[in-house]
Amino acid sequence: MAAQHKRSRALVVVGAGAIARQVRSLVAELAGEPYQIIGYVDSAAAAHPHGCVPLLGGDEVLAGTDSSYVIAIGNPTARSRIDDSATRWHRHPATLVHPSSTLDAGVSLGAGCIVLPGVRIQADACLGRHVLANANVVVGHDCVVHEHAVLSPLAMLAGGVVVERGALIGAGAVVLPERVIGFGSTIGAGAVVTADVPPLTRVAGVPARNIDRA
Structure with a gap:
């Protein structure tokens, strides 16, 4: 019987700066490709620096997605605020x-x-x-x-x-x-x-x- 391939889980990255680029590289190197980045959200981003992967909008986009997410922002206060919002919206972090x-x-x-x-x-x-x-x-x-x-x-x-x-x-x-x-x-x-x-x-x-x- 042919081998079964585990389906990649959709992942939204919160933040569109340098840490987001590091996360993109990390995900690409994970064995078995467990996640696929479907987009970035960043309320402060004026332009999208990540090529073909779209900037989906501001942080509030998380409220309307079933995807997993990670917070790729180096400011602890922002990390706390986004976690509080994502928890309220019943989103699940990777x-x-x-x-x-x-x-x-x-x-x-x-x-x-x-x-x-x-x-x-x-x-x-x-x-x-x-x-x-x-x-x-x-x-x-x-x-x-x-x-x-x-x-x-x-x-x-x-x-x-x-x-x-x-x-x-x-x-x-x-x-x-x-x-x-x-x-x-x-x-x-x-x-x-x-x-x-x-x-x-x-x-x-x-x-x-x-x-x-x-």
Whole structure:
């Protein structure tokens, strides 16, 4: 009997910028072609940069589609807002992991996570809903990264780090073991975090210090 081919699931990508292009490449490299991108939605896009795949309109397009979706936007606040809307519309997020990335035993990924090329997630780490792990990120053992957080390229979380909801870890930043990054906080590119970071705080430097203080 002829082999049965699994039908690709339709996928809508929210966002039409650089991260969306990375998602397009990720999907193309998935074995078995489990998803087919049918279009992009982006309320802010003035023009469509993705060739033959259409720009479907603004975020509200999700309300009228049965397709899975991912959020290809690097702003945690926008990720949270879109997740809230998509949940209200009963849309279902896809979880995407690039084949070059490695997930150790006990790793847990929430719905809607995007794991881009070269990411290493070590034993028993947990990523919440709609976390974005950009290229070459390292997430150490037993880390907990809460929903809508963004880990920028080459960011490194040592073992047992907690990244709370909607935090952003900048490119090349390092967070030392057992630190807590408060919700909505931003860690600047190249920073080394040696102490807990309070919620809604921006830090930068080596060692990282609050840059909002006068």
